[in-house]
Amino acid sequence: MRGVQGSGYEIGYTVGDNRSESFMFVVNPEIQVKKWEYVYILAYEDLILGRVEDLVSRSDLLNDRIDYNSVRKYSENRMNDNVDLCVVRIIGSVKDGKISRSRYLIRPGQPVYRAGKDVLENILKFDDDRSLFLGHLADQPDVKVFANINGLRRHLAIIAQTGAGKSHTAGVIMEELLKKGASIIVLDPHADYVLMKNSQNQIYRDSIRVFRTPMSTGRYTDKLGKVDEFTIRFQDLNYEEVCDIMGIHENYVNQSNVVKKIMEELHGRKDVDEFIEKSESVDVEHRITARIKYLRRIRNIFGSRTTDIGEYLAPARMSVIDLSGLDQSLANYFAYRVISQVYDAKTAGSFEYPVFLFIEEAHNFAPPEKNRGGGASKMLYDLVKKIAAEGRKFGIFLAIITQRPGKIDQDVLSQCNSQIILRITNPVDQKAILESSENMSASLMEDLPSLDIGEAIIIGEIVKMPTIAKIRQRETEEGGVDVDITELLKKAREEAEKMRDPSAIKDRTRKLLE
C-alpha cells in the first residue's frame, strides 16, 4: 500500500446516482479508506467536503449463493472481481474556511480526494481568541478540533451514559474557558470537579475556588486542603426563604403561616436553635412537627455568616459549589440561591462579564414539569428554564451535563443549540437526543453506541460541521475517575490475609485483654 496520508491525494472516482446530500465513489483498490474519514471533490472554486458514512465491497463472482469450496478455489487463484464503494454524506461547500450548503451537481467520474490535516484544520479552526481546544479528530489524531466560544451563547449540553466521559469533557471546556478569563459557576452534586483546584498550573490554582456547605460530604478533603465555606446565616433569611429551606410548598398556607408566626414572635433574633425551640411553644392550630424534624436534621447548613455573591462570582474565576451529600431538595435550595443571585446581578447589570453556568446531573435540577416539587425546587426549575430561553440576552450561558436526556425538561434541552454527545446505548436516551436536536442526523445517531470512552460527536454552533472527536487529556486532576476493581480486590485479599495471620490474631487478643 502506498503512503497516502496527505491531502489532495486522489483515492477514487464518483459513480452511480449522486445527490446534493450524498455521493458514492469507487475506491482505488490499493488504498484503505475508513468509515468517518473526510474526503472532498472539487467543484469550480469550491471544495465539496463529505464524510464517509458507509463502506461496501461488492462482487458478482463471489456472490452470496456460491459454495465454500468454489470461493476457496477462486480466492486461492486470486480470482476476484470485487468493487469497493464508499457512501459519502456531504457536509457542505467550503470556501475561504467557511462552510455553506452545497448546491453543486456531482457527476459520476469526478476524482475524490482524501482531506488531510491541512484541509481539515483550515476548516475546523477559529481565530485564537475565540477558539477552545477540545481534542483531535477520532480518526485523524493529527487534526486538532476546536470549539467556537461564541457558539456557547446558545447554550451547550454534554450528554453521555455513565462512565463515557461527561465530567472529563466538561472539565476540558472549563479549562479552556478559564484560559480565556471566563467567570464560571459549577453546580457539582458529586464533588467531581473539586480536584481541578489542585493543579500545578498557575492559571487553575489562582482562579479555581471550591465552596462547600457544612453538610457536604467533604470528599477529597485530604487532597484539597482548605476550601471556602458556603454558609447561610439563619438570621439573614426571611420567612419565605425559611419555608423554602424547610421544603414547605407555597400552597401549604397553614404551614407557612406557622413559620411566619414563629419568626414574628422571635422579633428578628432568629437563630435556628431558637426557631426550633420556639416552634414547640408557639400557640398555633397546626403543628409542623415533620418539617421541624427536617430542619433539626439539616441545621448544620447554617453558619455565622452568609456567603456573599462577590466571593463566588468574579472575573476570571471558577467557583465549584460542592453540593455532595445534600438531599435533592437542599441541593436545589443552594442551587437556586446561587443561580438567582447570578441572574439578579446580570439582569441588574452589576456584573458585566459573561457567566458560564455548568450544571452537572442537570436532570435533577431541571426535571420535566410532571416531576417537579414546590418551594425552592420549583423556583429553581423555572429559573433554569428562563435562563435556557433568555439567558443569552443578558450573558448567562448554560452548560448542562446529563446521562438522562429523556429525564430532563425538553424545553431546556432543546434550547441547547450545541451538543457534545459521547457514548449512549440506551434507545430511549438516543430518541430524546434526536428529538431535541435539530443538528443531530439519524446517521450520526447510528454511531453513538460505537463511540469509545472520551470520543464525542460535536454538533451545533460551537463547530463549523458535525465532528467526531477524541476529547483531549485533562490538564487538571479529575474526581470520580473509574476505580480499578482488580487492584482494590487485591488489596482487600492482602488485608484479609493479614487479619488471618496467627501473630496478628495474637496481637489483637492481647490488646483486648489489656
Ligand SMILES: Nc1ncnc2c1ncn2[C@@H]1O[C@H](COP(=O)(O)OP(=O)(O)OP(=O)(O)O)[C@@H](O)[C@H]1O
Ligand atoms: N477523553 C478522554 N481521555 C482519556 N480518559 C478519559 C476521557 N474521557 C473520559 N476518560 C476517563 O474515563 C473515565 C470516566 O470518565 P468520566 O468520569 O468523565 O465519565 P462520566 O460520563 O462523567 O461518568 P459518570 O456519569 O459516572 O460521572 C474516567 O476515568 C476518565 O478519566
